[in-house]
Amino acid sequence: TANHEIASHGWSHRSLWLCGPRRTDAEIGRAHHLLSEAAGRPLRHFRPPWGMVNAAMFGALRRHGERCVLWSIQPEGLRATMATQQADDVLRRAHPGAIVDLHDAEGVGGAPERLLAALPLMIDGLRSAGYDLVTVTELLDET
Structure with missing residues:
Protein backbone atom coordinates (compact mmCIF):
# COMPACT_ATOMS: atom_id res chain seq x y z
CA THR A 1 0.00 0.00 0.00
CA VAL A 69 -7.27 13.90 11.86
CA LEU A 70 -9.38 16.64 10.30
CA TRP A 71 -8.86 18.49 7.00
CA SER A 72 -8.00 21.95 5.78
CA ILE A 73 -9.40 21.87 2.23
CA GLN A 74 -12.70 20.32 1.19
CA PRO A 75 -13.72 21.10 -2.40
CA GLU A 76 -17.29 19.90 -2.16
CA GLY A 77 -18.70 18.00 -5.08
CA LEU A 78 -22.17 19.24 -4.13
CA ARG A 79 -21.40 22.77 -5.31
CA ALA A 80 -18.99 22.15 -8.18
CA THR A 81 -20.50 21.79 -11.62
CA MET A 82 -17.20 21.10 -13.39
CA ALA A 83 -14.06 19.15 -12.53
CA THR A 84 -12.00 22.25 -13.20
CA GLN A 85 -13.89 24.08 -10.40
CA GLN A 86 -12.93 21.41 -7.88
CA ALA A 87 -9.32 21.35 -9.03
CA ASP A 88 -9.04 25.15 -9.06
CA ASP A 89 -10.45 25.31 -5.52
CA VAL A 90 -7.79 22.92 -4.23
CA LEU A 91 -4.97 24.66 -6.10
CA ARG A 92 -6.07 28.12 -4.92
CA ARG A 93 -6.31 27.05 -1.26
CA ALA A 94 -3.27 24.75 -1.13
CA HIS A 95 -0.64 25.48 1.50
CA PRO A 96 2.16 23.50 3.15
CA GLY A 97 0.71 20.82 5.41
CA ALA A 98 -2.79 20.99 3.91
CA ILE A 99 -5.00 17.92 4.12
CA VAL A 100 -7.46 17.67 1.22
CA ASP A 101 -10.72 15.85 1.97
CA LEU A 102 -12.43 14.55 -1.17
CA HIS A 103 -15.97 13.15 -1.35
CA ASP A 104 -18.12 11.73 -4.10
CA ALA A 105 -20.97 13.99 -2.82
CA GLU A 106 -23.18 11.15 -1.58
CA GLY A 107 -25.39 10.49 -4.58
CA VAL A 108 -25.36 13.90 -6.27
CA GLY A 109 -25.67 13.23 -10.00
CA GLY A 110 -22.36 13.37 -11.84
CA ALA A 111 -20.34 14.15 -8.70
CA PRO A 112 -18.25 10.95 -8.65
CA GLU A 113 -17.35 11.39 -12.33
CA ARG A 114 -16.41 15.06 -11.73
CA LEU A 115 -14.17 14.07 -8.84
CA LEU A 116 -12.44 11.39 -10.92
CA ALA A 117 -11.88 13.95 -13.69
CA ALA A 118 -10.63 16.55 -11.17
CA LEU A 119 -8.06 14.27 -9.51
CA PRO A 120 -5.42 14.35 -12.27
CA LEU A 121 -5.84 18.14 -12.51
CA MET A 122 -5.33 18.47 -8.75
CA ILE A 123 -2.36 16.12 -8.64
CA ASP A 124 -0.60 17.66 -11.65
CA GLY A 125 -1.31 21.20 -10.43
CA LEU A 126 -0.04 20.55 -6.91
CA ARG A 127 3.11 18.85 -8.17
CA SER A 128 3.71 21.70 -10.65
CA ALA A 129 3.42 24.15 -7.74
CA GLY A 130 6.17 22.22 -5.93
CA TYR A 131 4.09 20.24 -3.46
CA ASP A 132 4.94 16.68 -2.49
CA LEU A 133 1.89 14.48 -1.98
CA VAL A 134 2.29 12.37 1.15
CA THR A 135 0.19 10.18 3.41
CA VAL A 136 -1.21 11.52 6.68
CA THR A 137 1.30 9.34 8.54
CA GLU A 138 4.15 10.96 6.62
CA LEU A 139 2.70 14.46 7.07
CA LEU A 140 2.40 13.99 10.83
CA ASP A 141 5.85 12.33 10.93
CA GLU A 142 4.52 9.20 12.59
CA THR A 143 6.78 6.75 10.78
Missing part, protein backbone atom coordinates in the same frame (compact mmCIF):
# COMPACT_ATOMS: atom_id res chain seq x y z
CA ALA A 2 2.70 2.49 -0.98
CA ASN A 3 1.66 6.14 -0.97
CA HIS A 4 -1.80 5.59 0.40
CA GLU A 5 -3.28 4.37 3.64
CA ILE A 6 -6.59 3.31 5.07
CA ALA A 7 -8.20 5.26 7.89
CA SER A 8 -11.55 5.05 9.65
CA HIS A 9 -14.61 7.24 9.26
CA GLY A 10 -16.59 5.34 11.88
CA TRP A 11 -18.90 2.39 11.48
CA SER A 12 -22.15 4.00 10.31
CA HIS A 13 -21.10 7.56 9.39
CA ARG A 14 -23.18 8.81 12.32
CA SER A 15 -22.35 12.25 13.68
CA LEU A 16 -20.53 11.73 16.97
CA TRP A 17 -22.19 14.93 18.17
CA LEU A 18 -25.35 12.81 18.48
CA CYS A 19 -23.70 9.86 20.27
CA GLY A 20 -23.21 9.14 23.94
CA PRO A 21 -19.98 7.57 25.25
CA ARG A 22 -21.00 3.93 24.63
CA ARG A 23 -22.23 4.57 21.10
CA THR A 24 -19.11 6.62 20.35
CA ASP A 25 -16.85 3.77 21.47
CA ALA A 26 -18.90 1.28 19.45
CA GLU A 27 -18.77 3.45 16.29
CA ILE A 28 -15.00 3.82 16.55
CA GLY A 29 -14.22 0.34 17.89
CA ARG A 30 -16.29 -1.68 15.43
CA ALA A 31 -14.85 0.14 12.42
CA HIS A 32 -11.33 -0.05 13.86
CA HIS A 33 -11.42 -3.80 14.38
CA LEU A 34 -13.02 -4.73 11.07
CA LEU A 35 -10.97 -2.32 8.94
CA SER A 36 -7.73 -3.24 10.72
CA GLU A 37 -8.45 -6.91 10.05
CA ALA A 38 -9.21 -6.21 6.38
CA ALA A 39 -6.11 -4.02 5.98
CA GLY A 40 -3.88 -6.53 7.74
CA ARG A 41 -2.58 -3.93 10.19
CA PRO A 42 -4.00 -1.60 12.85
CA LEU A 43 -5.55 1.65 11.66
CA ARG A 44 -3.88 4.80 12.94
CA HIS A 45 -6.23 7.60 11.95
CA PHE A 46 -9.88 8.52 12.35
CA ARG A 47 -11.74 11.29 10.54
CA PRO A 48 -15.04 12.05 12.30
CA PRO A 49 -18.05 12.35 9.98
CA TRP A 50 -18.68 16.03 9.19
CA GLY A 51 -15.86 16.91 11.59
CA MET A 52 -18.29 16.54 14.50
CA VAL A 53 -16.62 15.35 17.69
CA ASN A 54 -17.59 14.79 21.31
CA ALA A 55 -15.61 14.42 24.52
CA ALA A 56 -15.92 10.61 24.52
CA MET A 57 -14.28 10.36 21.09
CA PHE A 58 -10.79 11.15 22.37
CA GLY A 59 -10.83 8.38 24.99
CA ALA A 60 -12.23 5.89 22.47
CA LEU A 61 -9.50 6.78 19.98
CA ARG A 62 -6.82 6.30 22.65
CA ARG A 63 -8.25 2.88 23.55
CA HIS A 64 -8.15 1.82 19.91
CA GLY A 65 -4.76 3.38 19.11
CA GLU A 66 -6.09 5.95 16.67
CA ARG A 67 -5.61 9.69 16.27
CA CYS A 68 -8.21 12.23 15.14
Whole structure:
Protein backbone atom coordinates (compact mmCIF):
# COMPACT_ATOMS: atom_id res chain seq x y z
CA THR A 1 0.00 0.00 0.00
CA ALA A 2 2.70 2.49 -0.98
CA ASN A 3 1.66 6.14 -0.97
CA HIS A 4 -1.80 5.59 0.40
CA GLU A 5 -3.28 4.37 3.64
CA ILE A 6 -6.59 3.31 5.07
CA ALA A 7 -8.20 5.26 7.89
CA SER A 8 -11.55 5.05 9.65
CA HIS A 9 -14.61 7.24 9.26
CA GLY A 10 -16.59 5.34 11.88
CA TRP A 11 -18.90 2.39 11.48
CA SER A 12 -22.15 4.00 10.31
CA HIS A 13 -21.10 7.56 9.39
CA ARG A 14 -23.18 8.81 12.32
CA SER A 15 -22.35 12.25 13.68
CA LEU A 16 -20.53 11.73 16.97
CA TRP A 17 -22.19 14.93 18.17
CA LEU A 18 -25.35 12.81 18.48
CA CYS A 19 -23.70 9.86 20.27
CA GLY A 20 -23.21 9.14 23.94
CA PRO A 21 -19.98 7.57 25.25
CA ARG A 22 -21.00 3.93 24.63
CA ARG A 23 -22.23 4.57 21.10
CA THR A 24 -19.11 6.62 20.35
CA ASP A 25 -16.85 3.77 21.47
CA ALA A 26 -18.90 1.28 19.45
CA GLU A 27 -18.77 3.45 16.29
CA ILE A 28 -15.00 3.82 16.55
CA GLY A 29 -14.22 0.34 17.89
CA ARG A 30 -16.29 -1.68 15.43
CA ALA A 31 -14.85 0.14 12.42
CA HIS A 32 -11.33 -0.05 13.86
CA HIS A 33 -11.42 -3.80 14.38
CA LEU A 34 -13.02 -4.73 11.07
CA LEU A 35 -10.97 -2.32 8.94
CA SER A 36 -7.73 -3.24 10.72
CA GLU A 37 -8.45 -6.91 10.05
CA ALA A 38 -9.21 -6.21 6.38
CA ALA A 39 -6.11 -4.02 5.98
CA GLY A 40 -3.88 -6.53 7.74
CA ARG A 41 -2.58 -3.93 10.19
CA PRO A 42 -4.00 -1.60 12.85
CA LEU A 43 -5.55 1.65 11.66
CA ARG A 44 -3.88 4.80 12.94
CA HIS A 45 -6.23 7.60 11.95
CA PHE A 46 -9.88 8.52 12.35
CA ARG A 47 -11.74 11.29 10.54
CA PRO A 48 -15.04 12.05 12.30
CA PRO A 49 -18.05 12.35 9.98
CA TRP A 50 -18.68 16.03 9.19
CA GLY A 51 -15.86 16.91 11.59
CA MET A 52 -18.29 16.54 14.50
CA VAL A 53 -16.62 15.35 17.69
CA ASN A 54 -17.59 14.79 21.31
CA ALA A 55 -15.61 14.42 24.52
CA ALA A 56 -15.92 10.61 24.52
CA MET A 57 -14.28 10.36 21.09
CA PHE A 58 -10.79 11.15 22.37
CA GLY A 59 -10.83 8.38 24.99
CA ALA A 60 -12.23 5.89 22.47
CA LEU A 61 -9.50 6.78 19.98
CA ARG A 62 -6.82 6.30 22.65
CA ARG A 63 -8.25 2.88 23.55
CA HIS A 64 -8.15 1.82 19.91
CA GLY A 65 -4.76 3.38 19.11
CA GLU A 66 -6.09 5.95 16.67
CA ARG A 67 -5.61 9.69 16.27
CA CYS A 68 -8.21 12.23 15.14
CA VAL A 69 -7.27 13.90 11.86
CA LEU A 70 -9.38 16.64 10.30
CA TRP A 71 -8.86 18.49 7.00
CA SER A 72 -8.00 21.95 5.78
CA ILE A 73 -9.40 21.87 2.23
CA GLN A 74 -12.70 20.32 1.19
CA PRO A 75 -13.72 21.10 -2.40
CA GLU A 76 -17.29 19.90 -2.16
CA GLY A 77 -18.70 18.00 -5.08
CA LEU A 78 -22.17 19.24 -4.13
CA ARG A 79 -21.40 22.77 -5.31
CA ALA A 80 -18.99 22.15 -8.18
CA THR A 81 -20.50 21.79 -11.62
CA MET A 82 -17.20 21.10 -13.39
CA ALA A 83 -14.06 19.15 -12.53
CA THR A 84 -12.00 22.25 -13.20
CA GLN A 85 -13.89 24.08 -10.40
CA GLN A 86 -12.93 21.41 -7.88
CA ALA A 87 -9.32 21.35 -9.03
CA ASP A 88 -9.04 25.15 -9.06
CA ASP A 89 -10.45 25.31 -5.52
CA VAL A 90 -7.79 22.92 -4.23
CA LEU A 91 -4.97 24.66 -6.10
CA ARG A 92 -6.07 28.12 -4.92
CA ARG A 93 -6.31 27.05 -1.26
CA ALA A 94 -3.27 24.75 -1.13
CA HIS A 95 -0.64 25.48 1.50
CA PRO A 96 2.16 23.50 3.15
CA GLY A 97 0.71 20.82 5.41
CA ALA A 98 -2.79 20.99 3.91
CA ILE A 99 -5.00 17.92 4.12
CA VAL A 100 -7.46 17.67 1.22
CA ASP A 101 -10.72 15.85 1.97
CA LEU A 102 -12.43 14.55 -1.17
CA HIS A 103 -15.97 13.15 -1.35
CA ASP A 104 -18.12 11.73 -4.10
CA ALA A 105 -20.97 13.99 -2.82
CA GLU A 106 -23.18 11.15 -1.58
CA GLY A 107 -25.39 10.49 -4.58
CA VAL A 108 -25.36 13.90 -6.27
CA GLY A 109 -25.67 13.23 -10.00
CA GLY A 110 -22.36 13.37 -11.84
CA ALA A 111 -20.34 14.15 -8.70
CA PRO A 112 -18.25 10.95 -8.65
CA GLU A 113 -17.35 11.39 -12.33
CA ARG A 114 -16.41 15.06 -11.73
CA LEU A 115 -14.17 14.07 -8.84
CA LEU A 116 -12.44 11.39 -10.92
CA ALA A 117 -11.88 13.95 -13.69
CA ALA A 118 -10.63 16.55 -11.17
CA LEU A 119 -8.06 14.27 -9.51
CA PRO A 120 -5.42 14.35 -12.27
CA LEU A 121 -5.84 18.14 -12.51
CA MET A 122 -5.33 18.47 -8.75
CA ILE A 123 -2.36 16.12 -8.64
CA ASP A 124 -0.60 17.66 -11.65
CA GLY A 125 -1.31 21.20 -10.43
CA LEU A 126 -0.04 20.55 -6.91
CA ARG A 127 3.11 18.85 -8.17
CA SER A 128 3.71 21.70 -10.65
CA ALA A 129 3.42 24.15 -7.74
CA GLY A 130 6.17 22.22 -5.93
CA TYR A 131 4.09 20.24 -3.46
CA ASP A 132 4.94 16.68 -2.49
CA LEU A 133 1.89 14.48 -1.98
CA VAL A 134 2.29 12.37 1.15
CA THR A 135 0.19 10.18 3.41
CA VAL A 136 -1.21 11.52 6.68
CA THR A 137 1.30 9.34 8.54
CA GLU A 138 4.15 10.96 6.62
CA LEU A 139 2.70 14.46 7.07
CA LEU A 140 2.40 13.99 10.83
CA ASP A 141 5.85 12.33 10.93
CA GLU A 142 4.52 9.20 12.59
CA THR A 143 6.78 6.75 10.78
